[in-house]
Amino acid sequence: MLLYRIFAAIAFALYGLRLRLGAASPAAASERRGRGPTPAAAPRLWLHGASNGELTSARGVVETLLARAPDLSIIVTANSATGGTLVRSWGRGRIDTAFAPFDTRGAVAAFLDRWQPKALVIVENELWPERFVSCAERGIPVFVIGARMSRRSARHWGRLPGLRARIFSAIRFLSAQDAASEARFRDLGLPGDRLGPIVNLKSAVTTRGAAEPLPFPRDTTLLAASTHEGEEEQVLAAFRQARDARPDLRLLLAPRHPRRRDEIEAAIRKTGLSFATRSRGDAVTAGTDIYLADTMGEMDLWYGAAGMTFVGGSLVDRGGHTPFEPAAHASAILHGPHVANSATAYRALAQAGAAIEVTTPDALAEAIVALADVDRQADMTVRAHTALAELSGGDGLDVFYAALADATGLPLQNA
Known part of the structure; x- marks a missing residue:
């Protein structure tokens, strides 16, 4: 314990110096x-x-x-x-x-x-x-x-x-x-x-009622939940490709870290699609292609509005976020290959045919188009509920x- 305390004192002193020299507030x-x-x-x-x-x-x-x-x-x-x-x-x-x-x-x-x-x-x-x-x-x-x-x-x-x-x-x-x-x-x-x-x-997971419905049909709305750096570009490329086959698709993009708003907006602009940003108070209409949901504490609203959810942190090697939340909201699940943080849950979903794994933007685009069907979504969400209930x-x-x-x-x- 003594060696740890010496190491920790040095390491955290250096980190504290970085805080003082960086953008951290004095209170933090x-x-x-x-x-x-x-x-x-x-x-x-x-x-x-x-x-x-x-x-x-x-x-x-x-x-x-x-x-x-x-x-x-x-x-x-x-x-x-x-x-x-x-x-x-x-x-x-x-x-x-x-x-x-x-x-x-x-x-x-x-x-x-x-x-x-x-x-x-x-x-x-x-x-x-x-x-x-x-x-x-x-x-x-x-x-x-x-x-x-x-x-x-x-x-x-x-x-x-x-x-x-x-x-x-x-x-x-x-x-x-x-x-x-x-x-x-x-x-x-x-x-x-x-x-x-x-x-x-x-x-x-305790679901909380959505207080603000969005003007999108749920079965053609995709939520990209808790995405990370390097992941939004892949999701946007996939969504842009899927839109060629299904122009009625809509995307809710909810990044893990809202502070990245400006860079994500820049990536959205490159798609040529219309978008609105939650934190800016932009109006969202039936004609909005992408809604950047860059706020905290509102994920229940986005799960409730999306018939299908791509779980972030899984196309980049961040271990993948939980599938339990989209399953609880009856939103069909898509994810990448990096799911070590919830490996048991994703294994159960795979065995039950209750989620779709993709490894590239092309594969994600194909899966989005295939899953934009209310009957297939219903079947997958029932399977997911059953598979995850056992855990x-x-x-x-x-x-x-x-x-x-x-x-x-x-x-x-x-x-």
């Missing part, structure tokens, strides 16, 4: 050091997720915690500015947001002094040693829900037995997101009595709530 740099205004006293949990995907999957957990414990507040941290923006877009009271503190002894201590959490809840795979060890030293229990452990990560942790032991000793409760991850945690030495039932948070965590979250209640004294059990 201060939050990274665990500082900021002193919050009002209240029973509080600390929930951390890396960014948008993890926090989106944890939204149902957050809502349940707040509903079951009316006096509870939650400080939600993320590693990205967009993560905080997403949480604030929920418009929910009793939630504070901040950048996660640097994983150094001083920054974590300042954060814990400031917020005084009763427990730390980690979403998926953010295993930061200082946060875990500092919480354990203060008697703050650590919970990990929907934990993911890839083969590569397991090999990495396998080479660090001392550090791994310190982290695992701090964990009160861990629920893996799939059987393979659970087996890897066991093999790495996490005691079996600290393992809860498997919970895939991404399967627990649900069942009552695993209730076991988590009970364990958290036992550790904190909060009234979190199901009434």
